[in-house]
Amino acid sequence: MHFSIENAIAETSRVQRYSVIAHVKPILLLIILSAQAALPLRARDSSAVEFLNARPGVEYVGDEPCQKCHPSEYETFKKTGMGQSMSSPRGTDRSGLDFRGVALRDNSSRRMFTSSVRGDKILHTVSQSDSTGKEIFSETEEIAFAVGSGEHGLSFVILRGGQFFMSPISYYTSQHRWDLTPGYAAGLYRDFTRGATELCIDCHSGLPQRALEFPHRYLNPPFRILAIGCERCHGPGQNHVERRTAGLDDSANGKATIVNPKKLPPRLRDDVCYQCHYSGDARVLRPGKRNSDFRPGTLLDDVVSIFSVPAARKGASFEALGHVEQLKLSQCRTADREELSCITCHDPHVQPGGVNAVNWFRDKCLSCHTKESCQMPLPRRQSTTPPDNCLACHMPKRSLGNVAHTALTDHRIPRGSASESIDSVPPFPEPEPDLYWHNRPVDAKDPDLRSLALAYAELAHHSPYYEKRAFPILQRAAEASPEDTEIQGAYGLFLTTAHPSQEELRLARQALERAIASGSKSIQVRIALGNLLLKTGNQDALRLLEEALGIDPFSSSAGLALARAYYQTGDSRKAISTLNQILSSDPGNPDARKIAQELGSSH
Numbered sequence: 001m002h003f004s005i006e007n008a009i010a011e012t013s014r015v016q017r018y019s020v021i022a023h024v025k026p027i028l029l030l031i032i033l034s035a036q037a038a039l040p041l042r043a044r045d046s047s048a049v050e051f052l053n054a055r056p057g058v059e060y061v062g063d064e065p066c067q068k069c070h071p072s073e074y075e076t077f078k079k080t081g082m083g084q085s086m087s088s089p090r091g092t093d094r095s096g097l098d099f100r101g102v103a104l105r106d107n108s109s110r111r112m113f114t115s116s117v118r119g120d121k122i123l124h125t126v127s128q129s130d131s132t133g134k135e136i137f138s139e140t141e142e143i144a145f146a147v148g149s150g151e152h153g154l155s156f157v158i159l160r161g162g163q164f165f166m167s168p169i170s171y172y173t174s175q176h177r178w179d180l181t182p183g184y185a186a187g188l189y190r191d192f193t194r195g196a197t198e199l200c201i202d203c204h205s206g207l208p209q210r211a212l213e214f215p216h217r218y219l220n221p222p223f224r225i226l227a228i229g230c231e232r233c234h235g236p237g238q239n240h241v242e243r244r245t246a247g248l249d250d251s252a253n254g255k256a257t258i259v260n261p262k263k264l265p266p267r268l269r270d271d272v273c274y275q276c277h278y279s280g281d282a283r284v285l286r287p288g289k290r291n292s293d294f295r296p297g298t299l300l301d302d303v304v305s306i307f308s309v310p311a312a313r314k315g316a317s318f319e320a321l322g323h324v325e326q327l328k329l330s331q332c333r334t335a336d337r338e339e340l341s342c343i344t345c346h347d348p349h350v351q352p353g354g355v356n357a358v359n360w361f362r363d364k365c366l367s368c369h370t371k372e373s374c375q376m377p378l379p380r381r382q383s384t385t386p387p388d389n390c391l392a393c394h395m396p397k398r399s400l401g402n403v404a405h406t407a408l409t410d411h412r413i414p415r416g417s418a419s420e421s422i423d424s425v426p427p428f429p430e431p432e433p434d435l436y437w438h439n440r441p442v443d444a445k446d447p448d449l450r451s452l453a454l455a456y457a458e459l460a461h462h463s464p465y466y467e468k469r470a471f472p473i474l475q476r477a478a479e480a481s482p483e484d485t486e487i488q489g490a491y492g493l494f495l496t497t498a499h500p501s502q503e504e505l506r507l508a509r510q511a512l513e514r515a516i517a518s519g520s521k522s523i524q525v526r527i528a529l530g531n532l533l534l535k536t537g538n539q540d541a542l543r544l545l546e547e548a549l550g551i552d553p554f555s556s557s558a559g560l561a562l563a564r565a566y567y568q569t570g571d572s573r574k575a576i577s578t579l580n581q582i583l584s585s586d587p588g589n590p591d592a593r594k595i596a597q598e599l600g601s602s603h
Helices: 005-011 017-046 065-070 071-075 198-204 239-246 265-277 325-329 332-336 354-366 379-381 392-393 450-460 464-480 485-495 504-517 523-535 538-552 558-567 572-585 592-602
Strands: 102-105 110-116 123-127 135-142 144-149 153-160 165-166 169-172 177-180 209-211 219-223 283-285 304-307 397-399 407-409
Touching: 065 071, 102 177, 102 523, 110 464, 123 354, 135 153, 165 219, 198 265, 209 538, 283 450, 304 450, 325 332, 332 450, 354 392, 450 464, 450 485, 464 485, 485 504, 504 523, 523 558, 538 558, 558 572, 558 592
Parallel strands: none
Antiparallel strands: 102 110, 110 123, 123 135, 144 153, 153 165, 153 169, 169 177, 209 219, 283 304, 397 407
């Protein structure tokens, strides 16, 4: 790849030269490091075997056809965390977990959370009372699905109008207790208003079915395949099943009909795991793509670009390093570059536990190391329970700062019994760029300005460091891609924050209007543009805010914006009606309650 500052200036002729020169250095460093990491992969990726089931149009068939030829793998996989990633809980049938008699009180919000069973339905309730004990509101919702295998815990989702929302209470297996769902204790979310993200649903389910015209709605039923199945790692099985059923071999015209991750080049092999186990700090979908479009045997970056913040810049605003980033710090990984992968130690078909797990992973360690290489005295090694437990020293359990009551294995594989924080080790010996982009396309010739700009825009919400760097990159991307829906929306939203000038408000309006004209379904874009137009008396403001609430009728932010707009334009009746609509699905909304009471008492 050939890239220089002069090329960047020439390719962005509509952008002021000083802006490029001042801000291209971190991007250039990022690109150079990414290119260096990608060069050894180019030949291996280009010579990879093509799998016919990686092509669009090949259908998913579910796990049952696999069982006929692979019964042992089927039986053991169904007992793993992936095989039990999502379920439809009924009463007390989930590993003996009793959903009755659960009662939690959060003193900071003065809310009570309870769980009960009615027939085979599981109900979660949120209620609040005032200082005298008088009930302010109570909301009860039926649990649709349990998310998670139960190994670390279970969270729960409700289904409302084709949209998934999280329950505010979860079960934590390690503590054998119910508590608030992550994020609720910190006050980031409230009641049943937290939408389950697309990535959450995609990575915990087998095959979701989305309504194409609405970004966050699902069909009925919402899943063709409920839990993660064989095809998540092997790809859709239509071709393979058809040929095997007909008594034919596993290939057609010399091309395999099913993916075997072990036979993939390192980059493609790792992408199979990274689709869910590498969340990063910013994920940017390619235009027109969704997370579920990824197929094993293809590059993950063809669907989504994943960016990580260097460990030195991670603070309270970012999650701790995940397993992928930790493994990249390991000397076991860096010693042989890419040969060590997730499936070196993990067999997705089998999940050993207890003593079996200790023996299993010790055998994995001894496939590369020897017993004599361990420097710990034999009596001390034998004193662990169970004895000779490599994991106890080299992969200890560490608490997660972003998930309460849960500990996960340290995948840095430190040489000794490390006591330092997971985030305390510099990630790479090279000078750290602003971001790491580990799954950059190997055939990229130019900087992917779009992905970088959207990544910076996402990170700007969490860190002043990235907020300062987001603007010039977003500005260049917006001028280079005037019809890109996501870029124009992100640029317009960024301009409306932090006391913008009149010129910035003018540019924001233009960008938001371009985003909608290009087909944006974002309610945030419509709310921002509606509020801008409302200040100028433009009647299109009401139309935009009505559109936002129509796209997501459960959005309290859209409803409140529309109610305020109705009130400002003199239509108190519609304002009260909109507030009542909010309270019908979000009865605990304090702003809607307060405004509704004020309007009701004044009319």
